[in-house]
Amino acid sequence: xNSLEIFGLSFAVLLEVILINIVLSxxxxxxxxxxxxxxxxxxxxKAIFWGTFGAIILRLIFAVAIVYLLKLPFVTFLGGLLxxxxxxxxLIDNDNDSxxxxxxxxxxxxKTIITAxxxxxxxxxxxxxxxxxxxxxxxxxxxxxxxxxxxxxSQLILKAMEKHPIISYAGxxxxxxxxxxxxxxxxxxxxxxxxxxxxLIPTAITVLVIGLGYLANKxxxxx
Numbered sequence: 623x624n625s626l627e628i629f630g631l632s633f634a635v636l637l638e639v640i641l642i643n644i645v646l647s648x649x650x651x652x653x654x655x656x657x658x659x660x661x662x663x664x665x666x667x668k669a670i671f672w673g674t675f676g677a678i679i680l681r682l683i684f685a686v687a688i689v690y691l692l693k694l695p696f697v698t699f700l701g702g703l704l705x706x707x708x709x710x711x712x713l714i715d716n717d718n719d720s721x722x723x724x725x726x727x728x729x730x731x732x733k734t735i736i737t738a739x740x741x742x743x744x745x746x747x748x749x750x751x752x753x754x755x756x757x758x759x760x761x762x763x764x765x766x767x768x769x770x771x772x773x774x775x776s777q778l779i780l781k782a783m784e785k786h787p788i789i790s791y792a793g794x795x796x797x798x799x800x801x802x803x804x805x806x807x808x809x810x811x812x813x814x815x816x817x818x819x820x821x822l823i824p825t826a827i828t829v830l831v832i833g834l835g836y837l838a839n840k841x842x843x844x845x
Contacts (some may be wrong), residue, residue, distance in 0.1 A: 647768050649800045650677070650739050651775030652793040656712040657734040658776070659783050659790070666780065673735025674773055680740040681765045695810060701741040702804035706827060708738045709797035712841075713790060713835030738773075742800055774776045791832055798831035799824045 642768055658669040712734070783789045803826025815823075 677739035
C-alpha cells in the first residue's frame with residue numbers, strides 16, 4: 623500500500639472528504655441547535671448527543687444504501703418538502719417556554735434532530751460517495767469526520783441563539799434553502815425545470831418559511 627493512501631484512498635481524496643464535511647455539516651449543526659434550544663439546560667447536551675448518535679447511525683446506513691435510495695422516484699423532492707415543514711415547525715416553536723419543562727421536549731428534540739439530519743444527509747453522503755468513487759471505507763471515514771464538526775458546531779450555534787434569538791430566523795432560512803435545493807435537485811425534474819428555477823425556488827421557499835414563522839410568532843405574541 624502506498625504510504626500516502628489509507629483504505630485505498632489518496633491523501634488528496636481524504637482531504638477532499640474532510641472539506642466536503644466542513645461545508646455540508648453546517649446545516650446539520652443548525653438543525654441540532656434549533657431543535658435543542660427549547661430543552662432544559664441540563665438536558666440540552668443529552669439531546670444533542672442522542673440526536674447526533676441516531677443521525678450518525680442513519681448516515682452509516684445511508685452510506686451503504688445510498689445507491690439504492692437515490693433510485694427511488696421523488697425521494698429527494700419528498701425529503702425537501704419534509705424539511706420545509708421541519709424548518710417552519712422549529713421557527714414557530716421559538717421562545718415557547720412550555721417546551722422547557724417536561725421530558726417530552728427532550729424526546730421531541732431528539733426525534734426532530736434525527737429526522738432532519740437524516741433528510742439532509744442524503745446530499746452529504748452522496749457528495750462524499752462521489753468524491754471517493756463509491757469506496758465504502760471512504761464514505762465511512764467521511765461520516766465519522768462529520769461527528770465532531772456537527773456536535774461542536776451545534777453547541778456554538780446554540781450559544782449564539784441564546785444571546786441573539788433572531789439568529790433562529792437565519793437558521794430556519796438555511797434549512798429552507800437546503801430544502802429548496804433538494805426539491806429542485808430531484809432527478810425527475812432535471813429536464814422539466816428551467817435552469818433559472820434552480821435559484822428562484824429555493825429563494826421563494828426561504829422567504830416563505832421565514833415569513834410564515836415571523837407572522838405565526840407575532841400572532842402568538844399578541845394572542
